[in-house]
Amino acid sequence: MFHKILKSGCKAEEARLRSADRLVKLIAVYCLVSWRVFWLTMINRSAPDIDAGIVFTEREQKILDFLIPNKAPTAPGSNTLGIYLTKVAKLGGYLARGCDPPPGNTVMWRGMSRLIDIALGSEIAPQLVGN
Structure with missing residues (x-):
């Protein structure tokens, strides 16, 4: 599965870098990204009830709450990782x-x-708007 994410998600084969040094650095970054996606998928299945702050920053949580509001009202601070990972999946x-x-x-x-x-x-x- 990790290889599939690396190949299909990152599209590692489409990189047209000419030096081996650049290719090694790109593959290293792709490996980190692929690992994170695979880890998120697996942690959603094994431990969806843990705190979302382990994976997402406060800004990311606020963005997800704004874009995809909860269907049922929840108590403040009771949103779990499973709820936020489902919101991420909905974005996808x-x-x-x-x-x-x-x-x-x-x-x-x-x-x-x-x-x-x-x-x-x-x-x-x-920064662009100047506020």
Whole structure:
């Protein structure tokens, strides 16, 4: 599965780097990203009730809460990792219907990619607007 994430998610084969040194550095970064996606998928299945702060920053949690509000009201601070990982999967196209299996690596990859883009945009926007 790790190799599939590295190959399909990161698209490591599409890198057209000419020096071995650059390719080694790129593969090292891709390995970290692939590991994180695989880890998120597996931790969602094994321990979804742990605190979301272990994986996500406060900004990422606020972004996810804004983009995908909870269906049922929850007590402040009681959102678990499973809730946030489902929100990430929804960003990646997961429908979260009752009969659907847990989100897989591809959906988690897409969702994390979108979340990172949105988080970077939210950090850069105040500097561009001047507020």
